[in-house]
Amino acid sequence: MPTFFYKMHGLGNDFVIFDERPGPLPLTPARIAALAERRRGIGCDQLVTLSPATRAGADAFVRFFNPDGSEAGACGNASRCVADLLWRASGNAHPVLQTLAGLLPATINAPGLVTVDMGIPRLGWQDVPLAAPADTLHLPLPGDPAALSMGNPHATFFVPDFAMLGEGEGLEHAPLFPQRANIGFAIMQGPARMRLKVHERGAGVTEACGSGACAAVVNAVRRGLAERVCDVELDGGMLRIEWTQDDHVLMTGPAATAYEGTVDLTAYPS
Numbered sequence: 473m474p475t476f477f478y479k480m481h482g483l484g485n486d487f488v489i490f491d492e493r494p495g496p497l498p499l500t501p502a503r504i505a506a507l508a509e510r511r512r513g514i515g516c517d518q519l520v521t522l523s524p525a526t527r528a529g530a531d532a533f534v535r536f537f538n539p540d541g542s543e544a545g546a547c548g549n550a551s552r553c554v555a556d557l558l559w560r561a562s563g564n565a566h567p568v569l570q571t572l573a574g575l576l577p578a579t580i581n582a583p584g585l586v587t588v589d590m591g592i593p594r595l596g597w598q599d600v601p602l603a604a605p606a607d608t609l610h611l612p613l614p615g616d617p618a619a620l621s622m623g624n625p626h627a628t629f630f631v632p633d634f635a636m637l638g639e640g641e642g643l644e645h646a647p648l649f650p651q652r653a654n655i656g657f658a659i660m661q662g663p664a665r666m667r668l669k670v671h672e673r674g675a676g677v678t679e680a681c682g683s684g685a686c687a688a689v690v691n692a693v694r695r696g697l698a699e700r701v702c703d704v705e706l707d708g709g710m711l712r713i714e715w716t717q718d719d720h721v722l723m724t725g726p727a728a729t730a731y732e733g734t735v736d737l738t739a740y741p742s
């Protein structure tokens with residue numbers, strides 16, 4: 473039985489999106505991992521599902537799954553893509569996404585250009601979470617990273633170059649991060665611009681990580697390295713991040729549809 477999906481991306485961070493609002497689909501962690509696999513599946517950095525919203529004011533409940541089958545509380549690039557999708561279906565340029573990280577209001581600025589309010593960064597060690605009390609502005613790890621939660625755990629290293637990128641996998645699994653972590657490597661290019669690469673939890677190095685860009689800018693502001701509005705250059709392109717005075721993180725960038733298709737879910741392991 474063919475099941476419809478959208479293939480979308482934000483700056484090359486790519487997603488397979490299933491709409492479960494008409495009814496639940498048989499998606500298990502093993503099946504998600506098989507679908508995300510690039511040679512034997514459809515291939516994606518995250519698999520995303522839409523189901524009926526359960527909170528007032530929300531247009532859909534959106535969930536994000538990594539290619540290892542694990543679920544993430546937030547995904548910035550997929551949030552822009554889903555907002556674009558909802559807008560194209562309804563004409564509402566201000567869709568609201570219900571996520572595990574809370575309600576995320578979005579604004580369609582122009583076709584394919586979306587701002588998502590990614591919410592309030594949480595800076596406590598229990599929020600990230602860390603395995604033990606520590607100053608999240610200076611984690612007790614070589615390289616002096618800072619950490620926070622954007623609804624998912626992030627650590628940002630401020631580096632002169634990307635020589636440390638290969639350490640991302642080991643750092644993701646460091647004992648300090650009981651739920652693992654997304655690991656960002658940021659090169660400051662001035663107070664309003666940074667270059668960023670992210671090793672994503674459960675996915676590896678991707679072309680862009682929206683929540684990672686939000687985390688990197690907030691951490692850079694906390695360190696006195698950046699202004700509250702900062703452009704972030706990722707391998708896949710640019711995001712503008714603003715940490716507002718009322719503590720919300722606004723992320724603006726593109727959302728694009730690559731193609732639409734159908735897949736027989738039962739052909740993949742459950």
Ligand SMILES: N[C@@H](CCC[C@H](N)C(=O)O)C(=O)O
Binds near residue numbers: 547673
């Ligand atoms: N691609 C994402 C983040 C996806 C989730 C992440 N790998 C996690 O496990 O937290 C983004 O654009 O934010």
